[in-house]
Amino acid sequence: MIKVMIVEDDEQIRIILGKMIERNEGFGVVASCGDFASAISSFISLRPEVVFMDIDLGGESGLDCAKAITELAPKVKIVFATAHSEYMANAFEIYAFDYLVKPFDMERIGKTLARIKAMQEPTDQIEKSAGAHDEKLIIKGKEEINFVDIKDIIMIERTDGVTRIVTDTDVYLTSQSLSALEEKLDPGKFMRCHKSYIIRKNAIRKLEVYGRWTYVVKLKGSEETALMTAEKYKELVGT
Numbered sequence: 315m316i317k318v319m320i321v322e323d324d325e326q327i328r329i330i331l332g333k334m335i336e337r338n339e340g341f342g343v344v345a346s347c348g349d350f351a352s353a354i355s356s357f358i359s360l361r362p363e364v365v366f367m368d369i370d371l372g373g374e375s376g377l378d379c380a381k382a383i384t385e386l387a388p389k390v391k392i393v394f395a396t397a398h399s400e401y402m403a404n405a406f407e408i409y410a411f412d413y414l415v416k417p418f419d420m421e422r423i424g425k426t427l428a429r430i431k432a433m434q435e436p437t438d439q440i441e442k443s444a445g446a447h448d449e450k451l452i453i454k455g456k457e458e459i460n461f462v463d464i465k466d467i468i469m470i471e472r473t474d475g476v477t478r479i480v481t482d483t484d485v486y487l488t489s490q491s492l493s494a495l496e497e498k499l500d501p502g503k504f505m506r507c508h509k510s511y512i513i514r515k516n517a518i519r520k521l522e523v524y525g526r527w528t529y530v531v532k533l534k535g536s537e538e539t540a541l542m543t544a545e546k547y548k549e550l551v552g553t
Contacts, residue, residue, distance in 0.1 A: 318343050363391060369396040382459070396413075469513050
């Protein structure tokens with residue numbers, strides 16, 4: 315089955331479009347989203363091969379959303395489905411696969427999906443990584459969404475209701491919990507060393523005793539430090 319995601323701020327249109335798509339054999343709608351943030355989150359978790367995208371997402375830009383998705387997965391097929399024909403040139407700058415204008419025509423949608431099906435190869439699976447872990451982490455801030463390469467993250471800290479994601483060169487702030495971020499990380503490379511910290515294992519430079527049950531973690535190439543419990547220390551060193 316070719317996985318399809320619909321991004322449209324009008325719920326009724328999402329329902330109608332979804333039914334039209336699923337009338338075509340071999341296609342299934344795996345996500346139906348009404349805004350930018352939920353579209354990105356759903357794309358990361360479900361990895362659809364095709365995205366039907368409205369231009370106007372209730373005041374948010376579908377063009378910007380499509381750009382963000384194609385940065386994550388350049389092979390994804392974006393089909394703009396909108397009432398705004400004047401944005402067609404802008405859409406194809408993002409390498410849109412097709413551009414459908416409302417009201418939608420069943421035959422027209424069928425032709426678009428037929429072309430996609432004909433092009434689809436069994437090995438064309440969008441950005442599947444070994445171990446099923448994402449290569450990028452979505453960091454949702456108050457006014458922006460950042461796409462951070464997981465390989466660059468050395469530490470994540472939760473303090474005073476704010477989560478800090480530290481890389482070699484930058485620090486990103488978000489309200490996302492450590493537990494939510496931990497689920498997206500490879501446990502073979504990262505460890506929850508303390509209730510307030512996640513660290514990359516190969517970024518550990520030195521451990522210093524800090525009280526009876528805690529260690530201070532010094533990190534390579536950074537002035538940042540983390541804490542590690544005695545239990546996690548034993549887990550790390552295998553004793």
